[in-house]
Amino acid sequence: MRRINLDHLATTPVLPEVWAAMQPFFSEAYGNPSSLHQEGLRAKDALAKARQQIATFIHAASPAEIFFTSGGTEAANLAIKGVAYASQRRGRHLVVSAVEHPAVLHSVEFIEQQGFTCTRVKVNAEGWVDPADVEAALTDQTILVAVQHVNHDLGTIQPVQEIGRLTAARGVPFFVDATASGGWIEIDVQAIGANLLSLAPHRFYGPKGVGVLYRNRKARLVPIQHGGAQEEGRRAGTENVPAIVGAGVAAELAGRALPERIAHTAQLQRRLWEGLQARVPYLRLSGPAPGLGRIATSLNVSTEFIEGEGQLLLCDLNGIAVASGSSCVSKSLKISHVLAAIGLDQALAQGNLILSLGRENTAEDVDYFLDTFVKIVAKLRAMSPMWDEFQRGAIDSVVAPRGSGQTSAAPAAGMAGTSHAH
Amino acid sequence: MRRINLDHLATTPVLPEVWAAMQPFFSEAYGNPSSLHQEGLRAKDALAKARQQIATFIHAASPAEIFFTSGGTEAANLAIKGVAYASQRRGRHLVVSAVEHPAVLHSVEFIEQQGFTCTRVKVNAEGWVDPADVEAALTDQTILVAVQHVNHDLGTIQPVQEIGRLTAARGVPFFVDATASGGWIEIDVQAIGANLLSLAPHRFYGPKGVGVLYRNRKARLVPIQHGGAQEEGRRAGTENVPAIVGAGVAAELAGRALPERIAHTAQLQRRLWEGLQARVPYLRLSGPAPGLGRIATSLNVSTEFIEGEGQLLLCDLNGIAVASGSSCVSKSLKISHVLAAIGLDQALAQGNLILSLGRENTAEDVDYFLDTFVKIVAKLRAMSPMWDEFQRGAIDSVVAPRGSGQTSAAPAAGMAGTSHAH
């Protein structure tokens, strides 16, 4: 069966060009970049090239500002803890948004146990962080502000440039987690005013096993993984050379193809959203409508009266890969904390599905998904006691209330943990 | 020019079988193991298989005791910090050997800043840790003992089984860094009595970008990289699936080929050592002589009156990859702390060369190295003012004193940092 990937937010396949660039570094050019002989020097050279490719991709002033880690998670851990430990004499307060990825939020919880404090800035119903709320949260003790570029569950684009301006004015380092946007939206660290920024190349057709942390001189940073003097002493451990090489090439390709990728997915996103609105009643979009406020690749929808895992499994059995923020899907059995933060009704949170498009998707993919999804919804609603009660008028819809029957509406916040769909 | 790898301690090329197993997981089976669809489930399945292969390789009781990290360094960081943070209510004291890798020693230094204390157990002149010294260092507050399986610079095999017995008797968790031995000596975590053990598959023909931490129930462990619930909540971040698959296959191959690899390298090691003794005067071996006390792959030699980087460069220009523990070779400009710990004369430490054999080396490689090395030593000694003074009788040899002329002998300890050759 042909597979359709509507889960690009989880990960993406490595492109042939990326693959070709990586390939020699497994066996032929297998050197350790710390070695001073041919094998080592060649590997070191390859790292330098990849560092330059990444620097160019995000408009860093210098490749010396690029540090390679094992992934987006480690990059976020390094940004949060590495800045916190480096700056603890200046202050011990951080400001983060409430909808950051667990890589950020759990890092923050960890350093809170070490005596730091943190203000979590709330978001509006679309998951958007108000820069004024960030500004209000700043204190004399604030040593770091962390706000993601794009929310990983909702697709909401955050006002990072405005936040960058106000943190710069206050001299507070600003970390932008761009894991959910890198490769899909133009990233210019200087225009954003980011002092730190993280990327996960496996999200834009690069390999797994490598992450990127950009850091400029305005943010002090100590290592959190200790050992050898790799990465200018900021990240110990033998470098994952082939993956780093792949990351560089993936970034170069993404930089070149960006306008095309955005145009392509934006078109499919519109088709998908219009199809869902037309064909699936009692369905709600979370996050901004397609347009300037959201990333062009994803839609976060909740279908009323049915649960998300069943939707996901039936999509999968019909050849379509999707994700969900429902509690049944998460390892912690809690709904996505992002859905909780936007105050989504609990039952709707359980009916959540996250669709994310990529370069290889086609209009036929979208149409096939729509045809399939309509059948899946019908099948699951036929099983659902809630749908039955709604039909009989015993309960009302939260999405499109008729005004008769009681609704089970309740904000999701009570049920959420810092779990996540990706 | 044909290249001869006598630096297997730095890293090794990926074997064709390992490569073949990894290959599908870049593009065809690119899923994220956290995803619940086909792509994700296939990746998850691949992780489970690799976990079983590793468990079998080190005789773990269960694959649930195997955790994948980004490398040997992260595994050591996780063992030290993850046990320390998990056990801090029981005690805040650690015992480690003085010749651990910087991944261990710098992790320890970090947690010392967090209020832990640590006893560093000295070694004898061959770099060997006396179990009695470990026992003497234990206190009621000790929450972890860390002693490597084999020293990465010297090749000294540590008495881990004896230490495992005495830590078990005291109920103190025991961490064994087996990064320098994995794939080259039989590892049986149960026979050793290790509660934690780390491996770096790139040291035995597996890929870079993956490490292994074994941990059994007797050691409590909290994560140090925070985020998602991967690796049973003990290590967050999207898994490096292809590398983990490669690690599993590399372990399986290593397990199967172990007796053969040991026999092969032991034979070459003997040939190399005999050749050096016969053909290079004023050369000293550090660590135990070839035999039961040292790993069968490596030799750590210091050639008097000349410096190590020059030897390394001239080997390289003649097609041979080697390593050195001299200060000129290290990023910190300090000699290996291991050479300092064994009290090696400072000038000899500067003349250090580390040779490490592998499965693809041949007797011809060894002979070619010997022929080349004799010429290199002659060339560098001809440049050396010390050699000249020694010839004129103005100074004496430390390696083979004639009893005339003053020696420059001084133990290396004063000059050392926790730098490392690998």
Next chain:
Amino acid sequence: MSDIYTLYNETVMDHFMNPRNLGDLADADGVGEVGAAACGDIMKISLKIKDGRIEDARFKTFGCGSAIASSSMATELIKGRSVQEALHFSNQDVIQALGGLPPVKIHCSVLAEEAIKAALDDYLKRHPAPAAPAAQPT
């Protein structure tokens, strides 16, 4: 399903994809509904009981694959049992019949047990005397 990777075993997947006894019973003698949408699972089980024996059972479920499979299997298991037997029905019966559930999904089988108990409770409340004299306090 040879080349297909599944979240659940084959039996669970079969009951999820082809649920048995789906629906309601118009003239049910006992109906139980447990769970909450907010928690991700609602199960409703309807029973037709004659002469102290469960003649028919139906379910409707809002929930994940294993919740649907658990209720499907539970209705299969309960059919033909006496009310007395059914009162001892346990989630372990469901797990065993399904050939196992992932640890985090055990609660789905518990919900199925609770739904059956709730349906039997409803039945016993509606038919107090003949069916359960022993269950009454003395």
Next chain:
Amino acid sequence: MSDIYTLYNETVMDHFMNPRNLGDLADADGVGEVGAAACGDIMKISLKIKDGRIEDARFKTFGCGSAIASSSMATELIKGRSVQEALHFSNQDVIQALGGLPPVKIHCSVLAEEAIKAALDDYLKRHPAPAAPAAQPT
């Protein structure tokens, strides 16, 4: 060297592999030795000086590639200079002539400067009057 990766640039590698002015001068007018084996570098420079001008220079070095290259280049640069000029010899001259050194290896060029200064000192001590009247305190 096209397909070869080098730790140092081509000039440094060339001076390391083919050192100029290697050796001692039997009848040296000044000899300087600086550094220590324990620190990883010893440099010895011998000078032949005639009429206040450096006619010949030789070096011997215990040290890394850049130490050898630095002393080789330093002897090349110093030949033909007057003692007065040579007293102003700087490690920057070595770095520039070598086309740069890695940051952690700058100290090698400093050592070369110091070796030359030590050799000149030795010469001046042995030949105090005619060569350096201006350098003496008034």
